[in-house]
Each structure stands twice: as structure tokens, then as C-alpha cells.
Amino acid sequence: MDLVNHLEGRLLFAVPKKGRLNQAALNLLEGADIQFRRENRLDLALVKNLPIALVFLPAADIPTFVGQGRVDLGITGWDQIQEHDADVRASALQRGVEFTTGGCDMVMDLAFGACKLQVQVPEKGEYKTGKDLIGKTIGTSFVGLAADYFAKLEAEEAGDTGSPGKRVLKTQIIELSGSVEAACALGVAEGIVDLVESGETMRAAGLKAIDTVVESTAVLIKSQSPSNPETLDLIASRIRGVITAQKYVLCQYNIQRAQLVEATKITPGKRAATVTALDDDGWVAVSSMVESKKIALVMDDLSRVGAQDILVLDIHNAR
Numbered sequence: 001m002d003l004v005n006h007l008e009g010r011l012l013f014a015v016p017k018k019g020r021l022n023q024a025a026l027n028l029l030e031g032a033d034i035q036f037r038r039e040n041r042l043d044l045a046l047v048k049n050l051p052i053a054l055v056f057l058p059a060a061d062i063p064t065f066v067g068q069g070r071v072d073l074g075i076t077g078w079d080q081i082q083e084h085d086a087d088v089r090a091s092a093l094q095r096g097v098e099f100t101t102g103g104c105d106m107v108m109d110l111a112f113g114a115c116k117l118q119v120q121v122p123e124k125g126e127y128k129t130g131k132d133l134i135g136k137t138i139g140t141s142f143v144g145l146a147a148d149y150f151a152k153l154e155a156e157e158a159g160d161t162g163s164p165g166k167r168v169l170k171t172q173i174i175e176l177s178g179s180v181e182a183a184c185a186l187g188v189a190e191g192i193v194d195l196v197e198s199g200e201t202m203r204a205a206g207l208k209a210i211d212t213v214v215e216s217t218a219v220l221i222k223s224q225s226p227s228n229p230e231t232l233d234l235i236a237s238r239i240r241g242v243i244t245a246q247k248y249v250l251c252q253y254n255i256q257r258a259q260l261v262e263a264t265k266i267t268p269g270k271r272a273a274t275v276t277a278l279d280d281d282g283w284v285a286v287s288s289m290v291e292s293k294k295i296a297l298v299m300d301d302l303s304r305v306g307a308q309d310i311l312v313l314d315i316h317n318a319r
């Protein structure tokens with residue numbers, strides 16, 4: 001089937017085709033009941049149950065497609081949006097036109113793919129701060145953000161206030177497309193600007209972080225004039241439901257009415273806790289959504305105020 005001719009009337013939704021965000025993005029689509037079958041090697045898939053087509057692209061290219069309005073919706077890292085904006089800003093500056101926006105509007109934070117874009121140097125070397133690297137060579141896949149970072153440091157050093165203008169950088173930024181950590185060990189660069197999550201790759205390469213350029217998580221973005229706003233809102237609402245469900249658990253417990261006020265201070269719920277009378281004088285059952293990462297502490301506190309039969313249940317979806 002010639003899929004390109006079946007795109008008419010469909011919302012285009014870009015998904016990372018590989019790398020760190022791919023699997024979590026696919027899980028999110030599954031949770032939102034977006035059903036599709038991707039043919040081998042094809043970067044386009046029609047969704048069976050909604051007027052959507054998925055486009056599988058490298059995470060780094062998604063802000064360009066969405067920013068130019070060629071794709072309506074996309075999942076990528078916040079770091080990639082910032083890099084895209086930095087590139088568009090630099091290109092506007094070069095052409096002498098005013099920078100307004102990179103064209104991507106934030107829909108929501110997706111709460112996965114957390115990492116930091118950090119300035120890294122050899123652990124046992126002489127560099128302690130970003131400023132020590134001014135005039136040196138930096139390896140990175142984030143050329144726009146690295147250039148902005150060093151432009152700001154260079155301007156500060158020169159006592160230059162005001163917005164960064166069209167100035168030539170003393171620091172040399174070298175673009176690398178992967179395995180950036182190898183650049184210092186092999187003498188290609190004196191420092192790097194690269195992503196760190198656990199820090200394992202950085203430490204294995206004998207590097208340490210001396211500054212953070214951007215903190216990132218995966219985000220859902222949309223173009224400024226999406227083709228089908230109703231479908232976009234529906235997808236956003238379904239995805240929000242999946243994210244909420246992943247973020248919260250349902251906590252249920254029994255407690256004596258006299259302790260209810262104290263207990264509901266511990267589990268206030270998203271809007272309010274649900275309280276039901278029990279067929280046992282003076283006791284009530286409480287049901288409340290609690291952030292998954294806080295549940296152990298919440299259970300400790302509930303036990304302390306006299307809660308009994310505390311149950312924690314997974315939430316599959318929420319609206």
C-alpha cells in the first residue's frame with residue numbers, strides 16, 4: 001500500500017524511531033490505545049482506530065518537523081527542543097532577522113527520559129569550571145546549546161552585558177554524532193557537553209561534570225497550527241491519563257473516624273480523599289491517590305496515626 005497517499009485528513013504524530021526514548025514512547029502509545037502495525041523498515045504507520053499517522057524519526061529531528069508545522073505532534077527530549085531553538089536563533093542572527101520561536105509548543109512533560117546535558121572534563125585534569133574551558137576545544141552533539149553556553153561565559157568574562165550578539169567564539173565547538181565521551185581520551189577535545197543519566201558512561205570514560213547546561217525529560221510537543229486540533233486534544237488527554245496513572249497509586253485503608261482528619265492530611269488525594277462509612281461503628285474506609293514515589297513514607301505515617309488494612313493498588317488509566 002502506498003501509505004503516503006493515505007495521509008489526507010490524518011494527524012501526523014512523530015515518535016523517536018530508536019534510542020533511549022523509543023520504548024517508553026511506544027509504551028505510552030499502547031497505554032493510550034493508539035493501535036498500529038509498522039511494516040518492516042517503514043518510518044510511517046497508519047493508526048487503525050484513530051485518524052492519525054505515526055512518523056518514526058530520530059529524536060533530534062522531531063523539533064524541526066514539528067517546528068516547521070510538517071508534523072502536528074511529537075515526542076522528544078526537552079534537550080532537543082532547546083537545541084533546536086538555539087539553532088534557529090543562531091541562524092536568525094546570522095541572517096539578520098529577528099528570532100521569535102522555534103515553532104514547537106509544549107503540551108506536557110511525559111516524566112520519563114530524565115537526564116542532564118552537562119559540561120564534562122577529565123577527572124584528574126586542570127579544569128574546574130566552565131570558564132576554564134574558554135578558548136579550548138569542546139566536543140558535543142549539542143552544538144547550538146554548547147555555543148550559547150560558552151558565548152554567555154565569554155561575554156561575562158569580557159564584562160559584556162545585554163543579549164548575546166553576533167560575536168565570534170573563542171571556544172571551538174566540534175560536532176560529534178555519538179560516543180562523545182571518547183573525545184577527551186583521544187585528544188579530539190579538552191572538554192565535552194553531553195548527556196548524563198546514571199553517570200556510568202561519564203565515569204567509565206574518566207570524566208567528571210563541572211556544570212549543567214539543561215535538565216531534560218521527554219515532552220509532548222505540538223506545532224503552532226495543528227491540522228486537526230480535536231484529535232490532538234483527544235490524544236493529549238489520553239496520554240495525560242496514562243502519565244497520571246503511572247505517577248500515582250491508589251491507597252485504601254480503614255481508620256477510626258476520630259483519626260480521619262489526621263489521616264487525610266497524609267493522603268489528601270488529587271482533589272479530595274473518598275471517605276465511606278464502614279459497617280463497624282466509628283470506622284471509615286478511605287481511598288486516595290498518592291504519588292507512587294511517596295507511598296512507602298505515606299504508609300509509615302498512616303500506620304502511625306492508626307490506619308489499618310492499608311492496601312496499595314496500581315492505576316491502569318485515569319482521566
Ligand SMILES: Nc1ncnc2c1ncn2[C@@H]1O[C@H](COP(=O)(O)OP(=O)(O)OP(=O)(O)O)[C@@H](O)[C@H]1O
Pocket residue numbers: 018019020021058059060076077078079080113114115178195196197198216217218
Ligand atoms: N542516558 C540517558 N538517559 C535518559 N535519557 C536519555 C539518555 N540519553 C539520551 N536521553 C534522551 O533521549 C534523547 C535521544 O537520545 P539518544 O542518544 O537515545 O538518541 P539517538 O541518538 O536517536 O539514538 P542512538 O544514540 O541509539 O543513536 C535525548 O535527547 C535525551 O532526551
Ligand SMILES: O=P(O)(O)OC[C@H]1O[C@H](OP(=O)(O)OP(=O)(O)O)[C@H](O)[C@@H]1O
Pocket residue numbers: 019020177178179180181194195196197198199200201202
Ligand atoms: O549517564 P548514563 O546513564 O551512562 O547515560 C549517558 C549516556 O547515554 C547517552 O548515550 P547513548 O548510550 O544513548 O549512546 P550514544 O552515545 O551513541 O548517543 C549519552 O549520550 C551518554 O553517553
